[in-house]
Amino acid sequence: MSKIHVTTTINGEPAEFLTEPQMSLLDILRDEMHLTGSKEGCGSGDCGACSVIMDGRVVCSCLVLGVEAEGKDITTIEGIANGEDLHPVQRKFLEHAALQCGFCTPGLIVATKALLDRNPDPTETEARYWLAGNLCRCTGYDKIIRAVMDAAAEMRGA
C-alpha cells in the first residue's frame, strides 16, 4: 500500500503530508510535521494530552487518522498564540501557576480554548466536566480551574 497524500490546514497554514492508513493525526503532527507540542500520554483517548481543534471541535489527535485530516482546519498548541502574544488562556495558566511538569498543559490549553470559544461564561462545574478528559497528575486541577475561570472572565471583559 503506497502512502496517501493529504492536503489540510494546520494553524492557519496550508499543509501537505504523506501518510500510511493506520497513522494517527498525532503521529503525523509529531513525526512528519515536527509539531511536538501535542503529546502522547496514552494513545487511547484517555488523557487528552494530544488535544487539537479540528473544524472547531476539540478532539484527541491520537483518535483521528492522519488521512482524515484531508480538507480540515486543524489548530494545535503551536497555533494558539498570535506570534509573541500569548492567548489569554496561556497567560492565565502562567499567572496562576496552573502547570507543574507542563506535559498535559498543551492539551489543557487547547481544550480550554475550545471551551471558551463555545461557552464564554462556564460555571466551575462545566469547566471541570469539559476538561475531565485532560488528565493532570501534578496539580490536583485547582490552579488549572482558577486559570480557566480567570481567562474566561478576562475574555468576556469582566
Next chain:
Amino acid sequence: MTYLNKADLKVVGTRPIRPDGVDKVTGRAVFGADQALPGMLVGKLLRSTHAHAKIVSIDTSKALALKGVKAVVTSADFPDIPSEEAFVGEGPMNFRDLSRNVMARGKVLYHGHAVAAVAATTSEIADAALALIDVKYEVLPFVIDVEEAMKPGAPVLHNDLFTQGTTPQPTEPSNVAKRVQFALGDVDAAFKTADVIVEGRYTTEPVHQAYIEPHACVVSVGADGQAIIYSSSQGHFMVRAYCAKLLGMELSNIRAMPSEIGGGFGGKTLVYLEPVAMALSKQTGRPVKMVMTREDVFRATGPTSGGVIEVKLGAKKDGTIVAAEAILKFQAGAFPGSPVQPGCMTCFAMYDLKDVRIIGYDVVSNRPKVAAYRAPGAPISTFGTESAMDELALKLGMDPIELRLKNAAKDGTKAAYGPTLQNIGYIPTLQAAKAHPHYSAPLGKNQGRGVASGFWFNIGGESSGSVHVNEDGSVSIVTGSPDIGGSRASMAMMCAEVLGIPMEKVRPVVGDTATIGFTHLTGGSRVTFATGMAVTQAAEKVRDELKVRAAKIWDIPPEAVEWKDGMAVPAGANAGGFDPLSLADIAIKAAKTGGPIISEVSVNAQGAGPGFATHICDVEVDPETGFTTVLRYTAIQDVGRAIHPSYVEGQIQGGAAQGIGWALNEEYIYNAKGELDNPGFLDYRVPVASDMPMIEAVMIEVPNPRHPFGAKGVGEVPIVPPLAAVANAVRSATGLRMADLPISPPKLRAAFDAR
C-alpha cells in the same frame, strides 16, 4: 549567610511567572519523546507473557533476518553484574537486580518483564521483528499477594534470597527479603498501663505514580564509545550512573542530557529504557529512540507497594498515648527494595512516644519492581496509623485534633527512628486546622469530616549550582536538578534575592552531566533545599566577587565596598564618594578587572527540616451506590519558607489529589493468570477534574535555620495524610471503618450491606 527575616525579602515569597513557562504553554518545551536525531532507529521491547517462568531459550534469528532490523539484544548482550547495593536513585536498589529488571536473565519475574529488544528502521518493522522472536518458557507457579508470598510453600522468586534482619538468618530462601525494626522503650510493658487499646488491620493496594509522560529516551553511541543520552528522568546523573554500571562503561564516556520531564513523583528515579537503547545503539552505531506505551508504563514501571499495616495503640483516658505498635508488610515487586523502612520510620513520627515499636517486612512477589512514589512508604503506613488514631479518638470520645495535639511531636521529641526533632512545625498545623473555618463548618446528611496528619523526613545531599554574570549584567544560572515542578523559578528567585536584582534578570537552565557538577536526583523533596543552597552560595560568591571588582574599579579595598539593591556602593563616607556601580556597570568591565565573573558551588547539604501536614477532608457518601464525593479539602503544612508560594501550594494540592485517588479508586487489579488487568488510564482511575473540589493549601512557615532562606522540602508530605483523612471522613459519614483501600463503590456498598 541567611535570609530568614521575611520582611527583608524582595523576591523570595513573591509569585513571578516561571522562567520556562512560555515554552510550556506554547508547545516549545522539549520532553523525552520530542527528541530526534538524524538516522535514528526505533527501539522496542519484547515483554514476558508470563508472571513467572524460566527462560529456556530465545531465538532471535528470524527477527534479525527481517529487512530493516538492525539489532536484537537480550540479557546476553549485557554484562552479568554481581550483587552490589546502589545509592544512586531514591530508595534501595541493587545494581544486579536493576540489570535483571531492565532485561530478564534466566527467569521472567512478572508479566511485562523485558526479555529482548530490537532496533529497526520503522516502528512497524520493529513490531514485526518482536513477533518473530521465539522465546521458550518453562512456566512456573507465581504469587501476587504479599501475605501469600510470605507463606511457607509459596513460589520462591529468588533461590538466593535469604531474609536479612533476623537472627539467625534463615538457611532456606524465601520471598521475605528483609525484616526491619525501630523501637523506643518497652512497648509490651507500656501496653499494660493503657486504659484504652485499639487494634486494627489495614491494607492498601499498589498504586502507580501515573505521570502523564511515558518514559522516553534517545541514545547515541559513537564508534569511539562516547555516548549521549537524552531522556526524561528525575536525575540525569542517576541515568548516567546506572547506564555506566549496567553496560560496564566509564562515567566520563557518557553525557546525559536532561529533557523536560512530564511528571515523575519518584517513578523516574531509576532506568528502564536507557541501558537497552544504549546496547542497541552500540550494536548499530546509530541513535536509538525508545518510548514506552502507556500499557508498558503500567505493566513494567513503578508502582509503589501495596501493604498490610497492623496497628495497636494504647492510651490513658485523657488521651495520652502510652504505647504504639505497628507491623508492616510491603510488596517490593519482583526484586527486594520496597519502601518499608521509610514506612516504618514515618508512621508514628508525628507523635511524642516513649514506648513504640515498628516492625517491617520487605516481600517480593511476581509484580513489577516498585519504584519510589512521593514520600515512599509513608502514605501506606500512615494510612494505618492515622486510621487507628481516628478509632482511638472515637473510643475516647475525644476530638481527633485534640488527641493529636495531646501527643504531638515538638522540638526535642526523640523519634522512634533515631533523631531528635528540631525546628518542626507540626503543632502549628494542628492549631491552624482546629481554627480553620472548614473544621467547624456544618455537615449535611450522609456527609462526614475526617482529619489526618503526616510526616516526611525531606532530604539534602549533593547538589551543584553555578552563577554566571553575563557581559551585559544579566545572569545565567545552571543547576543539575531536572525541573519537575517549577524549581527553575525558585532557583532564579533565590539567586535574584542574593544579588538584589529582579528575578527576570536571571535565566536558569538545567545543565547536563558534563556542564555542571554532580547533583543527586530530583526527589526526597531536596531540590529547593539542597540545590537552592548551592545556588545561593554561588550567588553569594558572585556577589563577593562583584564587590572585589567594584573595589578595583574604584581602587579602594574590597572591604570598603557594600552590595545594596543590586549595586556596589562605597561602605561609607570614608570609602570615597563614588557613584553606585550596577551589576551591568561591573560586568562590562569584567575583562579589565580579572575576567569572567562566575561561581560554581557544590554542596552535600545537611539539615533538611522534616515536613508535617494536617489535612481536613469532607465527603458525602451515596449509601445506595457506595460512591464517595470529596466535597471540601483543606491541606495545612509547615513549609519552612515558601520561596514561590504558588508552586508550594501546587505541590500541596497535587499531593493531596494523588492521595485522594489512592484512597478512593486507584489500584492494580490482577487477574487469575497473574496479569495486570487495568494497564491504562481507562481502568486505572486517577482523579479527573470533575472528581475534585478546590484544595485549599494553608502554608505555615516555621523556617529551617539550616537553609539560607529557611526552606523545607514541601513536595512529599502532602500525599501522606489524605488516605486516612478520606477514610476517616467516610467513617464519620457512614459509621463504617473502611480499612482496605481503595474505598471503591463496590467495596463501600458491600460494607453498607454487611452492616
Next chain:
Amino acid sequence: MSSLSYTAPTSVNEAVGILAGAQGLAKILSGGTDLLVQLRSGRTKPDIIVDTKKIPGIMGIREVDGGFVIGAATPCSVIGEHAGLSAAYPGVVEASGLIGSTQVQGRCTLAGNLCNASPAADSVPAMIAARATAIVVGPSGQRAVPVEQIVTGPGRTSLAKGEFILEFHLPKPAPHSSDAYLRFIPRTEMDIAVVGVGVSLTVDAAGVITDARIALGAVAPTQVLVPDGAAAIIGSKLDDAALAKLDAAARAVCNPITDKRGTIDFRIKIAGVLARRAATIAYKRAGG
C-alpha cells in the same frame, strides 16, 4: 509494509460495494474512537478501513413528521447541541453525551457505540428504551431493525457482510412522554458504565404511567429489556411500591460478570437503584 488500505466512499452504493467485495477484514470508520484504539493495540487487524463520513446524509439530524432521523456518523457533540432532539428525547441525548470525554464527543457516534457491541455502551439502553430503529443498508437493500436486535453478544452484531448502519429513527414521541438515562461509574467521568439504565415512559393527564420501556446495560452479554419493570410501573404514579417492584424486576433480569469494573453483586444492586432513579427523572420530565 502495511497491507492496510483506506477508502472513503461518497455514496451508499459505493460503500456497500466496497464492503461486500472486500477481501479480508473490512472495518467501518465513523468516529474512530473505538477503532483507532483497537488498531493501535492490535486487537483488530483490518485489511481495509471504510470511512463512511463522506456518504451524503450520514452526518446530521433531521426532524421528520415529529420524529427524528440521526445520521449514523453524527458526532455525539452535535447530538447534544440539537435543541429539538434534546427536548423530545433528553434521555437519548444525555446517554450519547456520556460517551467518553469532550474530545471523544467530538468524534464518537451512535452507530459506533452500537456496533462496537459492548454491553456497557451508554447510548444503547437509552435508544432501546426510546424504541429507536436502525436503518441498515447492504447488498440486499435497506432494512429497519429495532436497535435491540443489532447486538448479539460482546463484540458481535447481527449485521451481515457488506451491511452498515446509515441512520437511526426515533419515533414521534407521544404526548406527555419523556426519557432518562443514568449510568454508574466509579469516578464522575472517563469511565465505562458499570451499570446503565434507560427509561422511557408516558403519563396521562392524571400522572398515571400509561406506557414504559426500560433497558439495562452492562449487566448481561447484551443490553436487556426489563418488561416486568415496565409492567410494574404502568398504571402507577411511580409510588414507592411501584419503584420497589421496578427495583426487583431490574435486578431479576441481570446476568452480569465480576470484572475490574464491578462485581456481580454490586452490578445487580446498582441496576435496581438506577432503574428507580432513572424512572423518577423520566417521570418528572414527562410531567408526572
